[in-house]
Amino acid sequence: MPSVTHEVLVDLFKNRPRLAAEMLQDALGQPVPAFTEARVESSDLAEVVPSERRADAIVVLLASEQRPAMAIVVEVQLGVDRDKPYVWPVYVAQTRARHRCPTRLLVVTIDAAMARWSARPIDTGHPGWVLTPLVLGPEGVPVVTDAEQAKAAPEVVVLSAMAHGEGEAGEAIGVAFLAAAAGLDEERRALYADVVLSSLNAAARRTLEAMMKSGYQYQSEFARSYVAQGKQEGREEGVREGTLKTKAHDVLAVLDARGLEVPADVRERVLASTDIAELDRWIRRAAVVGDARELLASNGS
Incomplete structure (x- = not known):
C-alpha cells in the first residue's frame, strides 16, 4: 500500500499538472516544448500490463489545437522496488503509443539514496534501447523562500519543504508558504499547511505554528496520518538502534x-x-573462535 508521503x-x-514540466526544465535542465496546457491523463496502463500496474501520474503537455507535444510519466519512488526497472520501460512505451508524442x-524522491538508485540506466536488452530515468531528488528540488514565487507555485514550495524543511532554510520555506496559503482553496490549504x-x-515548526495560531492542530486526516507515520517510523528506528547496540555488546561480552x-x-x-543478521552470526562465532580477529x-572482512 502506498505511504502517505x-x-x-x-x-x-496532480494538483499542478505543469509542475512536471517545470521540474524537468527548471530543476533538471531538460528541454520542454512550448505548450498551452498541461493535463493529467489516466494513468491506468492495463492495456499492456496487469490491472494492478499503473503509473503514479501521467501529464500530457498540449500544444495548439490540443495536440499532445509531450507526455511525462511521473513516478514517486521512496523505496527500492526491483520491479520498477522492468515496468518503467513499459510505462514509457505504452504512454508514447497512447498519446503519439x-x-x-x-x-520523484525526497531521499538522496533513492535518487541514486532510481537514476541507474535500464538496459532493456534490445540493442540501443537503454532507458535512463530523469530523477528529481532533494538536490534538484529548489529551495523556495521567496513569497512571490510561493504564491505563483504553491505546490513547489510544499515540495521544497518536504525536501529541505529539516535544514537551515526550513523556517524561511515555511514563511514563504504562508504567503501562498491565502490563495488556496480550503482543502488544499489545510493539507499543504x-x-x-x-x-x-522543530525550531522552524514552532515559529510557524506561532505565526499561524497558538497550539496549531493538524486539519486534514491525510496529514495527521503523515505525522503519525513519522512518529511510528521514529519509534521503530529507536527500537532497531537499541537492538543493534544490545547485540553488539553481546558479541564483545562473549x-x-x-x-x-x-x-x-x-x-x-x-x-x-548496522546489520542485525551480521551481529547474530558474530555472537555465534564469538563462542568458538580462538582469536577475536577471526x-x-x-565475515569476509
Whole structure:
C-alpha cells in the first residue's frame, strides 16, 4: 500500500499538472516544448500490463489545437522496488503509443539514496534501447523562500519543504508558504499547511505554528496520518538502534568472558555494525573462535 508521503507527492503533481514540466526544465535542465496546457491523463496502463500496474501520474503537455507535444510519466519512488526497472520501460512505451508524442519518465524522491538508485540506466536488452530515468531528488528540488514565487507555485514550495524543511532554510520555506496559503482553496490549504509543518525542523515548526495560531492542530486526516507515520517510523528506528547496540555488546561480552583480547579495531567494527543478521552470526562465532580477529575474517572482512 502506498505511504502517505507517496500520496502527498503524487497529489502535488496532480494538483499542478505543469509542475512536471517545470521540474524537468527548471530543476533538471531538460528541454520542454512550448505548450498551452498541461493535463493529467489516466494513468491506468492495463492495456499492456496487469490491472494492478499503473503509473503514479501521467501529464500530457498540449500544444495548439490540443495536440499532445509531450507526455511525462511521473513516478514517486521512496523505496527500492526491483520491479520498477522492468515496468518503467513499459510505462514509457505504452504512454508514447497512447498519446503519439515524445515521452519522458520523471522519477520523484525526497531521499538522496533513492535518487541514486532510481537514476541507474535500464538496459532493456534490445540493442540501443537503454532507458535512463530523469530523477528529481532533494538536490534538484529548489529551495523556495521567496513569497512571490510561493504564491505563483504553491505546490513547489510544499515540495521544497518536504525536501529541505529539516535544514537551515526550513523556517524561511515555511514563511514563504504562508504567503501562498491565502490563495488556496480550503482543502488544499489545510493539507499543504499540515504537510509543510510536518516537514520542518522543530525550531522552524514552532515559529510557524506561532505565526499561524497558538497550539496549531493538524486539519486534514491525510496529514495527521503523515505525522503519525513519522512518529511510528521514529519509534521503530529507536527500537532497531537499541537492538543493534544490545547485540553488539553481546558479541564483545562473549569474547571478554572467554578471556580473548579484543583489539580496538575489532571492537570499533562490532560497535559500528548496522546489520542485525551480521551481529547474530558474530555472537555465534564469538563462542568458538580462538582469536577475536577471526570473528571478522569469518565475515569476509
